[in-house]
Amino acid sequence: MxxxxxxxxxxxxxxxxxxxxxxxxxxxxxxxxxxxxxxxQSGMNLSSLPPxxxxxxxxxxxxxxxxxxxxxxxxxxNTKEYKTQLEAMKRDLALDLWLRKEMKNIEDNITKEQLQDxxxxxxxxxxxxxxxxxxxxxxxxxxxxxxLIKELDSAKDKQAKFIELAKSKSTGPSGKDxxxxxxxxxxxxxxxxxxxxxxLKKGEYTKTPVKTxxxxxxxMLDDKKEAGVKPFDSVKxxxxxxxxxxxxxxxxxxxxxxxxxTAKIELKx
Numbered sequence: 001m002x003x004x005x006x007x008x009x010x011x012x013x014x015x016x017x018x019x020x021x022x023x024x025x026x027x028x029x030x031x032x033x034x035x036x037x038x039x040x041q042s043g044m045n046l047s048s049l050p051p052x053x054x055x056x057x058x059x060x061x062x063x064x065x066x067x068x069x070x071x072x073x074x075x076x077x078n079t080k081e082y083k084t085q086l087e088a089m090k091r092d093l094a095l096d097l098w099l100r101k102e103m104k105n106i107e108d109n110i111t112k113e114q115l116q117d118x119x120x121x122x123x124x125x126x127x128x129x130x131x132x133x134x135x136x137x138x139x140x141x142x143x144x145x146x147x148l149i150k151e152l153d154s155a156k157d158k159q160a161k162f163i164e165l166a167k168s169k170s171t172g173p174s175g176k177d178x179x180x181x182x183x184x185x186x187x188x189x190x191x192x193x194x195x196x197x198x199x200l201k202k203g204e205y206t207k208t209p210v211k212t213x214x215x216x217x218x219x220m221l222d223d224k225k226e227a228g229v230k231p232f233d234s235v236k237x238x239x240x241x242x243x244x245x246x247x248x249x250x251x252x253x254x255x256x257x258x259x260x261x262t263a264k265i266e267l268k269x
Contacts (some may be wrong), residue, residue: 022046029256034061061204104249107244116240121230126230126238127206133178133223134197137165138172138215139258146211152205152218162205162220171215190214196220197221 022030035046046054064195076082092102119126139145148165155161166179172253174181196210200221 015115019116022061024063025062028065028069030058030061030065033067038064086093086188100223103248104208104246106247106251108239110240110243110247115236118239118243123229126235128225128228128230130227131183131225132186132194132197132221133183134200134219134221135162136172136174136181136182136193136220137162137170137179137218138175140171140215142209142216144169145218148218149205149207149209158189159203159220162218169217181223183223183225192219193219197226 022032022035024030025211035057037055039046046057049057113258137148140147148169149151151165152158152161163178166175166177169175170179172179188194189197190212191209192212195217196206196217200219202221202223207219210219211217222223
C-alpha cells in the first residue's frame with residue numbers, strides 16, 4: 001500500500017520536478033523523476049555516469065517521453081478507464097499526504113522528557129552484549145597442547161610467542177592470523193570455549209587445554225567488553241521513531257473508531 005501511494009505521489013507531482021538542464025522533448029522538459037525512474041534502484045546519479053552511459057539513459061527517457069506524448073495525443077485522458085484510475089490515484093495521494101502530515105505532527109510533539117522516560121522504561125531494548133576479543137591455538141592432542149602451554153610459560157613476550165605458535169602449530173583457520181578471532185559474543189562459540197575465555201583477564205591464557213568437539217584449544221584473551229546500556233544520545237532517534245510509531249498506531253485506531261462510530265456504513269455480504 002505504501003509503495004503504491006509513493007508511486008502515485010511521484011506520478012502526480014512530476015510537473016513540479018521539471019529540470020530543463022536534462023533537455024526537452026517537443027518543448028516539454030525532462031523531469032528529475034523520469035531520469036530517476038529510468039536509473040531504477042541502482043542508486044547512481046546521472047551526472048556521475050560516463051558520457052556513453054549518460055547518453056544511453058537519456059535516450060531511454062526520450063523514448064518513453066515520446067511514447068507518453070503519443071498516448072496523450074490518442075485521447076486516452078478522455079476514456080472512462082483513465083478518469084477512474086486518475087480519481088483513485090488522487091484519493092490515494094490525498095490519504096498519503098494526510099498520513100504523512102499526521103505522522104509529522106506526532107513526531108514534532110514528542111518531548112525530550114518523553115524520550116528519556118521511554119529510555120528508562122525500556123533499557124533492555126538498548127543494551128550492548130558482552131563481547132570478547134581472543135585468539136587461540138587449536139591442536140588435535142592434549143599432550144601437544146600441554147607442551148605448547150609450557151613454551152608459553154617460559155616465553156618473555158607471551159603474546160608474541162602465542163602468535164608465533166598459532167601460525168606454526170594451530171590447525172584452525174585463524175592460525176595464519178596468529179589465532180586472532182576478533183570480537184565475538186560468547187554465545188557465538190561452543191560453550192566450553194566461551195566459558196574458558198570469559199574467565200580470563202586481559203592478557204591471560206588458559207593454563208590447561210580446553211577440549212571441544214574440534215580438538216584442544218589454548219586461548220588468550222586480548223580484551224573484554226562487559227554488557228551495558230547504550231547512552232541515551234546514541235539511541236535517541238531510534239527511541240523517537242519507535243515512540244512515534246506506537247503513537248501513530250494508537251492515533252489511527254482511535255481515529256478509525258471515531259469515523260466508524262459516526263459513519264453510515266452499509267455492507268453487502
